[in-house]
Amino acid sequence: MDFGIPSSLAALREAARAGRDPTAADETLALLLGEGRAISARRILEIGAGEGLTSISLSLSLGAEVVAIERDRARAAAAREHIAAFGASVELIEGDAADVLPALDEKFDLIFLDGPKVQYRMYFPECKRLLREGGTLVSDDVLLYGWVRGEPPKKRRMLAEHIREYLRLLEEDGAFETEFYEYGEGVAVSRKIYEA
Numbered sequence: 001m002d003f004g005i006p007s008s009l010a011a012l013r014e015a016a017r018a019g020r021d022p023t024a025a026d027e028t029l030a031l032l033l034g035e036g037r038a039i040s041a042r043r044i045l046e047i048g049a050g051e052g053l054t055s056i057s058l059s060l061s062l063g064a065e066v067v068a069i070e071r072d073r074a075r076a077a078a079a080r081e082h083i084a085a086f087g088a089s090v091e092l093i094e095g096d097a098a099d100v101l102p103a104l105d106e107k108f109d110l111i112f113l114d115g116p117k118v119q120y121r122m123y124f125p126e127c128k129r130l131l132r133e134g135g136t137l138v139s140d141d142v143l144l145y146g147w148v149r150g151e152p153p154k155k156r157r158m159l160a161e162h163i164r165e166y167l168r169l170l171e172e173d174g175a176f177e178t179e180f181y182e183y184g185e186g187v188a189v190s191r192k193i194y195e196a
């Protein structure tokens with residue numbers, strides 16, 4: 001897919017696919033860009049930035065400012081290097097999202113939730129608070145190998161249950177309208193239709 005990003009960034013995305021926590025799937029990035037354009041996103045938050053490749057792509061393609069949270073020191077360092085190399089408008093905050101999110105005090109147009117799956121339900125109130133009315137919350141990997149809607153292996157039952165609970169929170173919250181896409185390991189796109 002052509003995202004209008006430098007070929008060297010596309011090559012880094014390709015290489016990152018082999019990693020343990022790979023960068024977002026092409027379809028997911030396309031969806032993020034489509035949503036971003038539809039709502040003229042200027043301020044974007046990414047939770048679980050990895051090496052910054054999605055944040056940088058969003059910033060360069062949309063001309064947006066991105067705040068990106070990453071806990072892992074080595075990934076955060078790699079992200080900083082990539083951000084500098086591409087001259088992207090991305091502020092990388094190194095830390096645990098559970099600590100960083102409550103300290104943020106501004107509204108975002110678009111939030112990409114791609115951090116630890118077991119924490120999604122804990123992050124939900126903060127995502128809701130930080131998203132502007134009319135903004136979009138995109139949550140990655142919410143179907144996880146079919147475990148969430150089907151029968152997970154025994155050692156994955158708790159993880160599947162955490163994500164099910166997150167999806168229940170999303171679907172039961174009247175402020176959001178959610179659609180699902182079978183991209184990568186499943187993506188939820190939740191539009192905040194009013195400020196509760």
Ligand SMILES: C[S@@+](CC[C@H](N)C(=O)[O-])C[C@H]1O[C@@H](n2cnc3c(N)ncnc32)[C@H](O)[C@@H]1O
Nearest residue numbers: 021023024048049050054071072096097114115
């Ligand atoms: C799937 S990877 C992110 C990929 C990235 N969003 C992308 O598209 O390139 C998930 C990331 O979440 C980070 N992470 C895990 N727990 C975290 C936490 N508590 N706070 C912030 N980041 C965390 C991991 O270190 C990992 O880099």
